[in-house]
Amino acid sequence: MNVDILLGKTTEHLVPLPGTKFLIHKLMLQDFLLLQKEAKEEGFDLQVISAFRDYERQLKIWNLKASGQRQLIDDQERPLEFSKLSPLEVMFAILRWSALPGCSRHHWGTDIDVYDGNTQTPEEVKLVPSETIGEGPSARLHDWLDSRMSTNNAFGFYRPYATDRGGVSPERWHISYHPLSRRCLDNFTFSLFKRNLEESDILLKEQLLENADEIFQRYFLNVDLP
Numbered sequence: 001m002n003v004d005i006l007l008g009k010t011t012e013h014l015v016p017l018p019g020t021k022f023l024i025h026k027l028m029l030q031d032f033l034l035l036q037k038e039a040k041e042e043g044f045d046l047q048v049i050s051a052f053r054d055y056e057r058q059l060k061i062w063n064l065k066a067s068g069q070r071q072l073i074d075d076q077e078r079p080l081e082f083s084k085l086s087p088l089e090v091m092f093a094i095l096r097w098s099a100l101p102g103c104s105r106h107h108w109g110t111d112i113d114v115y116d117g118n119t120q121t122p123e124e125v126k127l128v129p130s131e132t133i134g135e136g137p138s139a140r141l142h143d144w145l146d147s148r149m150s151t152n153n154a155f156g157f158y159r160p161y162a163t164d165r166g167g168v169s170p171e172r173w174h175i176s177y178h179p180l181s182r183r184c185l186d187n188f189t190f191s192l193f194k195r196n197l198e199e200s201d202i203l204l205k206e207q208l209l210e211n212a213d214e215i216f217q218r219y220f221l222n223v224d225l226p
């Protein structure tokens with residue numbers, strides 16, 4: 001597999017999702033449109049709020065958070081005070097909610113963040129847990145997706161961040177196309193992970209390299225499987 005695909009450094013594997021500005025993996029398009037059609041028949045408007053994200057974009061997100069220019073939040077969505085955190089605490093706070101550049105499943109084009117377009121506008125979507133559970137605006141869509149995923153595999157889509165495994169925070173809005181994303185995960189080696197860090201212009205690099213083994217296990221490999 002082309003490592004540039006794994007690291008978000010090429011768009012060769014992607015196509016536009018019709019009617020949107022988003023790019024997704026070309027081999028996933030058909031099945032996503034089928035899932036979207038079925039959702040529509042159930043009264044939901046299954047829409048994408050984030051799809052492919054490239055390396056540079058992820059690097060920018062990381063560095064803004066690592067330099068205190070973008071708000072960090074805790075597990076309960078409460079703001080954290082940047083100036084009171086050690087570099088190590090900042091690193092772990094970011095990892096809970098944001099992937100390392102080069103290690104985002106959004107690089108692969110196989111993973112998307114979704115919401116119900118019948119109940120939220122794109123501008124309203126914040127991608128926080130409260131939107132997707134209880135009385136949250138996209139909760140009913142996600143309940144339907146749960147039942148669809150458990151009965152007959154939802155065309156290959158599933159939730160890699162369904163439960164809290166002590167790494168990435170649960171992200172109910174994030175769904176993944178398993179036939180392709182599993183291959184990406186299986187091809188992503190620790191040596192690639194480490195080389196990517198060493199060659200990156202990333203902030204907190206020293207802390208990241210010191211904890212590379214733990215981070216690779218806990219925040220990258222440690223996902224739910226279908």
Ligand SMILES: [Zn+2]
Pocket residue numbers: 050106111112113171173174175
């Ligand atoms: Zn996501």
